Amino acid sequence: MGMTMSEKILAKAAGHSNVKAGDIVWVKADIAMMHDLLGPWLIDGGFRRLGGKLFDKEKVVVVSDHCTPPATVQQADILKFTRDWARDQGLPYYYEFEGPCHQVIVEHGHVRPGRLILGTDSHTCMAGGLGAFATGIGSTEMIGVLLTGETWMKVPETIKVIWDGELPHGVYAKDIVLKTIKDIGHAGATYQTIEFSGSAIKSLSMDERLVLSNMAVEAGAKTGLIEPDETVIEFLRSKGVDDGLETVRSDEDASYAQILHYNASELEPQVACPHEVDNVHPISAVEGKAVDQVYLGSCTNGRISDLRVAAEILKGKKIAKNIRCLVVPASQHIWMEANKEGILEILTEAGCIVNMPSCGACGGFTSGVIGAGEVVMSSSNRNFRGRMGSSEGEVYLGSPAAVAATAIEGKITDPRKYLLQGVR
Ligand SMILES: CC(C)[C@@](O)(CC(=O)O)C(=O)O
Numbered sequence: 001m002g003m004t005m006s007e008k009i010l011a012k013a014a015g016h017s018n019v020k021a022g023d024i025v026w027v028k029a030d031i032a033m034m035h036d037l038l039g040p041w042l043i044d045g046g047f048r049r050l051g052g053k054l055f056d057k058e059k060v061v062v063v064s065d066h067c068t069p070p071a072t073v074q075q076a077d078i079l080k081f082t083r084d085w086a087r088d089q090g091l092p093y094y095y096e097f098e099g100p101c102h103q104v105i106v107e108h109g110h111v112r113p114g115r116l117i118l119g120t121d122s123h124t125c126m127a128g129g130l131g132a133f134a135t136g137i138g139s140t141e142m143i144g145v146l147l148t149g150e151t152w153m154k155v156p157e158t159i160k161v162i163w164d165g166e167l168p169h170g171v172y173a174k175d176i177v178l179k180t181i182k183d184i185g186h187a188g189a190t191y192q193t194i195e196f197s198g199s200a201i202k203s204l205s206m207d208e209r210l211v212l213s214n215m216a217v218e219a220g221a222k223t224g225l226i227e228p229d230e231t232v233i234e235f236l237r238s239k240g241v242d243d244g245l246e247t248v249r250s251d252e253d254a255s256y257a258q259i260l261h262y263n264a265s266e267l268e269p270q271v272a273c274p275h276e277v278d279n280v281h282p283i284s285a286v287e288g289k290a291v292d293q294v295y296l297g298s299c300t301n302g303r304i305s306d307l308r309v310a311a312e313i314l315k316g317k318k319i320a321k322n323i324r325c326l327v328v329p330a331s332q333h334i335w336m337e338a339n340k341e342g343i344l345e346i347l348t349e350a351g352c353i354v355n356m357p358s359c360g361a362c363g364g365f366t367s368g369v370i371g372a373g374e375v376v377m378s379s380s381n382r383n384f385r386g387r388m389g390s391s392e393g394e395v396y397l398g399s400p401a402a403v404a405a406t407a408i409e410g411k412i413t414d415p416r417k418y419l420l421q422g423v424r
């Protein structure tokens, strides 16, 4: 019997030649990632009580992103704690004020095909877009990983999600993943891997692949994998990575818990409505819903291609009166690229506010939280009650194009009418 990608990566991490779904294995982490909010300040006590010695400094990456820039004294204290901790531990890889951790670790080359990446954040699964088995673990579990470099895991079954065909213009990876989550359900892939494949997936850029893997956890999945190919290798080379580039793929005769098959050419823009990510409808069902804020950003959809699409739509136009449009590039690197390309100017002239890269508005921590009764159209990944501030607020999720079109009209709008041709 052949093995899935997920089984192969975990077999390697466990030092076995063969594992199968359901096996319990001890695995060695290639990268242990923590951020400010769920990292050092939560675990330092336990970590020290158990010896306080890191298994391997080179494999521990800490990113301060949630409390940046701090909006309260408590956040400033958390940030300081995290920064001091990284310095005291002599960590070579500590990043702050650069953007959400998932984007930062990808840009800095920590993510490579076939690696096992454990992080104290549920969207750690985003690294699966490069073919790494990446998953979120609890902060307490991270203590053990920091001390020993190991943890146990049950090898997950895999749901294979095949998207063939060509995406129509105005329809994006975000729409693919929202439709997939709708069908699987928000807990339908619990303790399973989702493997995205098919010709539509293969033709996605690196930016768009990361949208799929990022949101795998919104169906409950442990990770979301895409077979690494030339797109991934070229991306990593462009980041100066030239080792650890071997690919990994599922065998033809691997076995799957479920196989779903879709035709991308038939897909329309999708929107996840409050307050669950699987409450997904075609945009036509919610068109016209008035919003108070639109948010273009996050580790899900704040990359350069997302900003380009938004700029294409907003160029020479103005956002609606009485709404706010927050743009938050997913990293400092992307911010600079967007600046060079004139995108920030286009968006600012349209009336958007460009914030610094951070988790702030996405997680409802810093600049951009919403009040009771306010409605947001967001390019991020979660619309839970209270997610972006008030529990009396409402968050709708869509593609960056849908977000930009909504900014113009002040109500949820199908982006296709603003796109004369496909922009990716
Ligand atoms: C801390 C929080 C807002 C988080 O980053 C946490 C997480 O994903 O585990 C999220 O996106 O929900």
Ligand code: SF4
Residues within 6 Å of the ligand: 100, 101, 102, 121, 123, 298, 299, 300, 358, 359, 362, 363, 380, 381
């Ligand atoms: S989902 Fe939002 S809060 Fe969570 S890591 Fe990504 S940008 Fe940060």
